Structure formats: C-alpha cells, structure tokens
Amino acid sequence: MNHLDVVVIGGGQAGLSIGYYLRAAGWKFVIFERGRVGETYFLAGHRLTLRQLMGVWEATLGRRPVRLWLPRPLALLQGAALAPLLRLLGQPAFISTEVVRSGYVSFQYSSHKAESEMDVRFRPAHEAWRDTLVSEATA
Ligand SMILES: Cc1cc2nc3c(=O)[nH]c(=O)nc-3n(C[C@H](O)[C@H](O)[C@H](O)COP(=O)(O)OP(=O)(O)OC[C@H]3O[C@@H](n4cnc5c(N)ncnc54)[C@H](O)[C@@H]3O)c2cc1C
Numbered sequence: 001m002n003h004l005d006v007v008v009i010g011g012g013q014a015g016l017s018i019g020y021y022l023r024a025a026g027w028k029f030v031i032f033e034r035g036r037v038g039e040t041y042f043l044a045g046h047r048l049t050l051r052q053l054m055g056v057w058e059a060t061l062g063r064r065p066v067r068l069w070l071p072r073p074l075a076l077l078q079g080a081a082l083a084p085l086l087r088l089l090g091q092p093a094f095i096s097t098e099v100v101r102s103g104y105v106s107f108q109y110s111s112h113k114a115e116s117e118m119d120v121r122f123r124p125a126h127e128a129w130r131d132t133l134v135s136e137a138t139a
Pocket of ligand 1: 011035
C-alpha cells in the first residue's frame, strides 16, 4: 500500500534541506509549496556568477587572475576523483562533486523577492562581497 512518511509544508530553504535528508534516508515524503520552490529573501543584491565573484576577489585583494577554468564535466570528474583520495589521507573532502556542484548554484541569488515585496532597493552583490573580503583581510 502506498503511504507517505512525511508531509513537508513549504519548499523554502528549510523544506528543501529536510527533503534532501529524507531522500537520503529513504523516507517517502512530499513537499507542498504555495509559491515558487526555493525562492527566498536576500538582501544582497543581484546575481553574480562564480567568475564575477572571483573578479571582485582579484580586484579587491590584488590577486593574480584565474587563467584556467575547467569545463563543468572536467571539474565534476576532478571532484569525484579527489574526494576519496582526500578521505583516504584522513582529510575532509573539500573538493568533491558536491563542492563543484555548489560552486555553480551557491551564488545564483537575487534580492528580487525582497525588493518587489517590500518596495526597497539593496546595494549590488559585488559591493557586499568586496566589503566582506576587505573586513576579513583586515580582521
Ligand atoms: C526580508 C528578509 C531578508 C532576508 N535576507 C537574507 C539574506 O540576505 N541572507 C540570508 O542568509 N538570509 C536572509 N533572510 C533569511 C532567510 O530568507 C530565511 O532564513 C530563510 O528563508 C528561512 O527559510 P525557511 O525555509 O525556514 O522559510 P522560507 O524561506 O520562508 O520558506 C517557507 C516556504 O513555505 C511556503 N509556505 C508557507 N505556508 C505554506 C502553505 N500553507 N502551503 C504551502 N507552502 C507554504 C512559503 O511560500 C515559503 O516558500 C531574509 C529574510 C527576510 C524576511
């Protein structure tokens, strides 16, 4: 007989995180979302790609520009190969397929929801990122 173990109301950050772990644990569940799945509030400005983030990092801290960008399939392959090796050496797997994937999604945020619902404007994301780098460097 078909049954659900869990019903999650809300597909925001918490609901989607719970869904991730429920699936990993093999539980049957459903997530109800009345709006747009995963949409959330951010006050950090507009979308920045990883390359743009690195550009701010280079300009702010005077680092040498990144010259080699692996295509995504190669980066995933590298992550898959290095993670078990790092674990074998007793290191945390700071390079893995999950880390590579998160590099493509983590910074695709936007303050559109907060701006449109609250009728306010926030400073651009690259300014927030630059200020974070400066405060970390001077801490
Ligand atoms: C104005 C504002 C700005 C913020 N800025 C930042 C920021 O810059 N950086 C940061 O890290 N955090 C920020 N936060 C905090 C961040 O948005 C929250 O911590 C995060 O969204 C909480 O995730 P959540 O899943 O608990 O809730 P939510 O993201 O609110 O998700 C809950 C979901 O449940 C859905 N829902 C509710 N009731 C029902 C129902 N009856 N049926 C179906 N679906 C339903 C909603 O539509 C929503 O999608 C901000 C929050 C606010 C309010």
